[in-house]
Amino acid sequence: MKRCSNYLLDAFIRQVRRWGIALTGDQIALLEHYGRLLEGYDLANVIGTRVYERIMEDHVLDSLSCLLVPSFDTARNMVDIGTGGGLPGIPLKIARPVLSASLVESTAKKTSFLKYVALELGLEGVEILNARAENVGKDPLHRASYDVATTRAVSSLAAVAEYCVPLVRVGGQVVAMKGRLTTQELKEGTHAAELLGARVAKVLLVPLLAEVRAEERCLVVLEKIRETPARYPRKPGEARKHPLGVGN
Numbered sequence: 001m002k003r004c005s006n007y008l009l010d011a012f013i014r015q016v017r018r019w020g021i022a023l024t025g026d027q028i029a030l031l032e033h034y035g036r037l038l039e040g041y042d043l044a045n046v047i048g049t050r051v052y053e054r055i056m057e058d059h060v061l062d063s064l065s066c067l068l069v070p071s072f073d074t075a076r077n078m079v080d081i082g083t084g085g086g087l088p089g090i091p092l093k094i095a096r097p098v099l100s101a102s103l104v105e106s107t108a109k110k111t112s113f114l115k116y117v118a119l120e121l122g123l124e125g126v127e128i129l130n131a132r133a134e135n136v137g138k139d140p141l142h143r144a145s146y147d148v149a150t151t152r153a154v155s156s157l158a159a160v161a162e163y164c165v166p167l168v169r170v171g172g173q174v175v176a177m178k179g180r181l182t183t184q185e186l187k188e189g190t191h192a193a194e195l196l197g198a199r200v201a202k203v204l205l206v207p208l209l210a211e212v213r214a215e216e217r218c219l220v221v222l223e224k225i226r227e228t229p230a231r232y233p234r235k236p237g238e239a240r241k242h243p244l245g246v247g248n
Helices: 006-018 025-040 050-068 089-095 108-121 134-140 157-167 182-198
Strands: 077-081 101-105 126-130 146-152 170-179 196-206 218-224
Touching: 006 025, 006 050, 006 077, 025 050, 025 089, 025 108, 050 089, 050 170, 050 218, 077 089, 077 157, 089 101, 089 108, 101 108, 108 126, 134 157, 146 157, 157 170, 157 182, 157 218, 182 196, 182 218
Parallel strands: 077 101, 077 146, 101 126, 146 170
Antiparallel strands: 170 218, 196 218
């Protein structure tokens, strides 16, 4: 397997260590292998770029920033909503092998890629669901079942809350990966979370080393404090078209 350039790999490792994340050599090799699978897969456009350096820095490394949230240290399972090519779910599974990971993606071509990745990387404890988040959130096998739910570049914070909060248990958390977060989006997301039985626990700015080329990132952490009303999530499409907390 072709490796990262020394400069990229060194910067990658320095950033991960600065975040307080310990990775073995085998885990780093798996992350590199995953990056090559994203780069070379030609049956579907699963990520939007085939530039390996950008994949590793903007996508794989970015996904590992979720581990800044302490709940990952004790979580037994996680669900990744709108995972696409497996981001952030696959890097998090590699970094925390004891986690059981459910990857939810509605596009069949992308779930085919995820099955290919899980086989190629020899990942165990990975469930791949070709389904809409709203339908998974209504399924008794998944509703209120997870310690942590994650999303990356899925939708507004209000919509993310409706997709994810029903899936985590009381006391569990949602980690929403966001870029620049406006005051209005945070306000609407806070209102939506309250309707769903959660609260905004914290907003973490992701600290980045100077040599890491990345845009501003933050992690919005929602904590579930009571059961989600049975009417949520609403039918597929409603959370995006008519987000909770917007004009409510």
